[in-house]
Amino acid sequence: ETLRFATLKTGTVNWELDTIKHYELDKKAGFEMEILEMAGNPATRIAFQGGEADSMVADWLWVARQRAEGKDYVFIPYSTAVGGLLVAPDSPVQKLSDLKGGKIGIAGGPLDKSWLILLAYAKKTEGLDLAAETEQVFGAPPLIFQNALQREIDATINFWHFLAKMKAKGFREVVSVTEASTALGLDPETPLLGYVVSGDLVNNKPELAKGLAEASRAAKTLLATDDAAWERLRPMMNVADAAEFEALKAGYRAGIPGEDSVDVEAARSMYALMAELGGEELVGAAKTLPDGVFYQGE
Amino acid sequence: MRIDIAGKSFGSVSVLGRIELDIASGERIALLGPSGIGKSTLIRMVAGLDRDFAGRIEDVGRTAIVFQEPTLLPWRSAVQNVTLATRCSASDARALLAEVGLEGREDAFPRQLSLGQQRRLALARAFAAKPAILLLDEAFASLDPETADRMHALTEQMIRTHGTGAILATHDLDEALRLGSRLIVLSGRPATVKLDLSLAGVRDDTGRRDEIAERLKVLYQA
Amino acid sequence: MRIDIAGKSFGSVSVLGRIELDIASGERIALLGPSGIGKSTLIRMVAGLDRDFAGRIEDVGRTAIVFQEPTLLPWRSAVQNVTLATRCSASDARALLAEVGLEGREDAFPRQLSLGQQRRLALARAFAAKPAILLLDEAFASLDPETADRMHALTEQMIRTHGTGAILATHDLDEALRLGSRLIVLSGRPATVKLDLSLAGVRDDTGRRDEIAERLKVLYQA
Amino acid sequence: MSEARQQGRLIGFASGALLLLAWAVAAHLHGDRTVLPSPAAVLDVLWREARNGNLWTHLSATLLRVLASFAIAMSIGTLLGLLMGRSRLANTWLNPWLIALLNLPALVAIVLAYIWIGLNEVAAVVAVAVNKIPVVTVMLREGTRALDPRLDEMARSFRMPTLTRLRHVVVPQLAPHVASASRAGISLIWKIVLVVEFLGRSNGIGFQIHLYFELFNVAYVLAYAISFIVVMLTVEYAVLQPWEQRVSRWRRDAD
Amino acid sequence: MSEARQQGRLIGFASGALLLLAWAVAAHLHGDRTVLPSPAAVLDVLWREARNGNLWTHLSATLLRVLASFAIAMSIGTLLGLLMGRSRLANTWLNPWLIALLNLPALVAIVLAYIWIGLNEVAAVVAVAVNKIPVVTVMLREGTRALDPRLDEMARSFRMPTLTRLRHVVVPQLAPHVASASRAGISLIWKIVLVVEFLGRSNGIGFQIHLYFELFNVAYVLAYAISFIVVMLTVEYAVLQPWEQRVSRWRRDAD
């Protein structure tokens, strides 16, 4: 059986998928992987929605929102790697409230998970309405990255591999999303990113869903320890120097979720908190976490 | 051909009044009348280019028109202007062009011709179409007397050889006498036929010519 | 005005040969010649619209031209066609339009006018410009005799009141005699001045008129 | 005349209604409302967004950008087009630049503008204008080349002042080209504005469309898309068509 | 004549060289080569991609899409434009649809095409054509409206066969509009093809450009963008300009 993945060709998921393919972890898990390379995130959504792909990568908040709107999507954990809020090396900002009146560049739009979590965090810990007190500039990740380097914006929330590169250039993290989630009572081990598959697939071909989870886990186990596997990936990682390479490697490893299945209760409480803080704007129609978001094995 | 027009107006301005004419096949109508009276309008109606009028025009047959302005395709050469419109052969077209005095200019574009040359080209085009009825709207204006004479001769020959009928709008009585077999004068507002007479024998009768010229003068001033 | 042309050609075709003329101010040149000889070309050169020739034309003064085709702005009314080109007032324009017989058509667009009416509009426009020299390229073609006569009279009056000079291309010797003070005939290939004579007194001298007509005939056939 | 216009309007309405109907039927047949929601569902969203004010915020932001870029692109493009249509030399010199600019991908222009000018309004408007100027230039250049040389000579011989000439001789001849450049222009501009908003703005219809697209909410996507289409239909019937009818009176037969 | 053309070509080269120089100087002044790489750096990338074959794969994929959509859009758009320019009734009926289609965001059209037709070439080409057809229609409609009614009457009175009429009376008058519709058209199509490739293809220049944009590798982005610009410059100077010179001979003074 084949399982088709729509992925961003430059995305970090590709490291994992490529490893699966190369070491034939898919065959071992009982399926054949087929990769549909796309040039942008929207494209993976079209491929998935149009039925041209069986899986793609998204965060569980997105999946929860889709489920709340009636779509039967299921989330299979992939990574806990998330970013944080970064400022320039010489920036005076120490805590979020120092950003009042400043400009925050946010990759991925107002529904970006890191931004949502930080928003909730600011409200809860500092009583700060971050959205109202700062100006947000939403934009394409590379543009946000570049504008941050040019100091056009005071703080940055971006995909973790961009953040890794920025850290390599001396940028400093004010709050990490992990910190924020912990403060919000969330299990930091709750993986934010995952593979999305349809409930149909989970129900009718459970062995495929299971195989996917297994292959992913096997690849992670390999990448967690095997530096040679990383050397193999290096050409596709688009790194300028060894520092960046190491930063990305470390970032990936740090993001490997634990073996335990997802703590649904923790996720539920976080979702409720965000629904309370952000309302419909943030989480959509459902006030509580819909059932069945997380893949529960068999 | 039967012309039976109840009236023709542009917007609120009534240009032609009731006009009823029976025209035998092969008849050559010289259409006279002051500038702006409606000669071109009538010719366009006969040619079927203007159908927005009360009344009807029947049994016209195949017409070929020389518009008051040359109306050529500026992006096609002289020869092509003839062949494309009439489907005659290029060599026939060249022969005709030579006859109207455009020898050597066959491959010129219209804008590279003098106005007189353009008119002769338009004339050649109408001849090439070999119509049952020639509609000439002041086809011989802005030609020098010699050239005009040659064109007249050519038209006469054309008409004679093929028994072609004609309607020719003109301001020149002598031209009318030379080419026409029947004179029709429009006048008034809206215009109606004020004079309709046969020209048989008038051509060489200076007395009758001058008499007609006098009557025209009166009609034009009306 | 001094015209000193060494030659004018379009591409490889040489149209005008050497032409040298001294024209006194207020002189009225009647320019004759067969169709396609180069009259319009010469007038356009005098008007400064064609500078691509060998030689020079000096001291022309302010000209106003009536093109052989009316050349009006189709999207502007008759009045506006006069006022926009000449900056004369709308009421002056209306008065002039009435004089050329376009009363009641002042607000019509050019395409709503008969060709004769368009020509008269172009004439009115040239008059309104009050030029030092009027350039008329067959301005009276396709007008009925009565209207042509009125236009001639109007032109005469215009010329007389303002002492305007003129160059008028025409095919009509009588028109030339009526309006011109000097006759210039172009002929040959390339065209040169074949006849250049004063018209003083010729107007009422039928003998000399016919003599000139004869000479023209010969020249045209050359 | 007025009767004909009334009838025209009637037909326009009928045609619009037919469009809606076609959509409704298609939506009904298709079944999956998440992929193709019914007109009613979209209208509902439109109504909700209008009531809560979001629609106006984003619509006005987008309209402002469209207007600003349109004004800039049309004026610079027209000038360049006139120049290149008139002067052979200018054309020979500028043509390679024009072709290069014409075929520069919108993305590249937008990214460069955002990087050089910063993530702000100026960059957004400049990026759109840069995309649109060459298109206007091309269209106006062709129009200028097709100008009637006889009218030009007439204007020269009567020494019409430059402004009069431009307004009464040149512009009426260019009008069809300007009209199509404007219509095609606004639509092109708006398409680029969408990308510009997607890549680096925090409001506007394009921002919303991409947001809801991320969420797969086709009803919202269509609602926002339609809001702009409605604006353009209004402009078409309230501004463009009356203007066109007025300036093309001379083509008609009678007064 | 031939001399003038030679000179024209020389100026063209000089102008292109100037463009390159301007870029080189800007790159030098800017300093940051990740943001604005020098022409040499981009050329180097171009060379590398050409040698390893990537360039040709993607370029040919994109060109095929551009050509197919161009052919479809031009033919359908021209037909519709002629129809709407000729018939008042057709125009009144179709205009609302035209405006709607004209202002339908590319994204919406593309997404719908991909979802309904599937992630394949057909969908890609259809999506682009749908975006482009209304633009061509608008341009040709204006052109058709500006047709000289006198020539039309001439053709009618001589009963010229429809095809002759189209070819010798109508098309030469529409030529300037078709020329600008083509030029603006190809560039627009290529811009949309980029989006189409971005949203649902796995090859093509647009795919590469977005890919390298994600990686923020401006040199690659520019290299791929330029590869298409070079193609278009070639088309311009090898096809379009000679064609234009041939068909506009009649405008010139002498033979």
Ligand SMILES: Nc1ncnc2c1ncn2[C@@H]1O[C@H](COP(=O)(O)OP(=O)(O)OP(=O)(O)O)[C@@H](O)[C@H]1O
């Ligand atoms: N499209 C139009 N709209 C309104 N009025 C028009 C239109 N065409 C012609 N007219 C008017 O109809 C009348 C007749 O015009 P027509 O062209 O038939 O005259 P004509 O006899 O041919 O004159 P001429 O000898 O000057 O050519 C004129 O008064 C003219 O102004």
Ligand SMILES: Nc1ncnc2c1ncn2[C@@H]1O[C@H](COP(=O)(O)OP(=O)(O)OP(=O)(O)O)[C@@H](O)[C@H]1O
């Ligand atoms: N643009 C041009 N290119 C090539 N040849 C031209 C051009 N314009 C005019 N000619 C030629 O030059 C000659 C003179 O033309 P011109 O228009 O001056 O004649 P004309 O004396 O005014 O004739 P008509 O009495 O017929 O108006 C003609 O033989 C014509 O074919």
Ligand SMILES: [Mg+2]
């Ligand atoms: Mg007439």
Ligand SMILES: [Mg+2]
């Ligand atoms: Mg002439």
